[in-house]
């Protein structure tokens with residue numbers, strides 16, 4: 074898939090990512106790598122604690138409890 078054009082969120086940066094939820098092309102800044110969606114769709118997930126991804130997605134480089 075080729076992602077070209079501007080980010081549909083800020084409309085100023087080049088879109089380098091595609092939301093797997095709605096298909097919106099967004100830039101790196103507005104792409105939620107945690108869920109693989111755009112910032113708009115990511116807001117739907119909110120701060121949901123139930124990780125339905127069922128995976129150790131949080132292998133971050135930070136201490137426990139980022140909130």
Ligand SMILES: [Zn+2]
Nearest residue numbers: 080083100103
């Ligand atoms: Zn953007």
Ligand SMILES: [Zn+2]
Nearest residue numbers: 092095111114
């Ligand atoms: Zn989206």
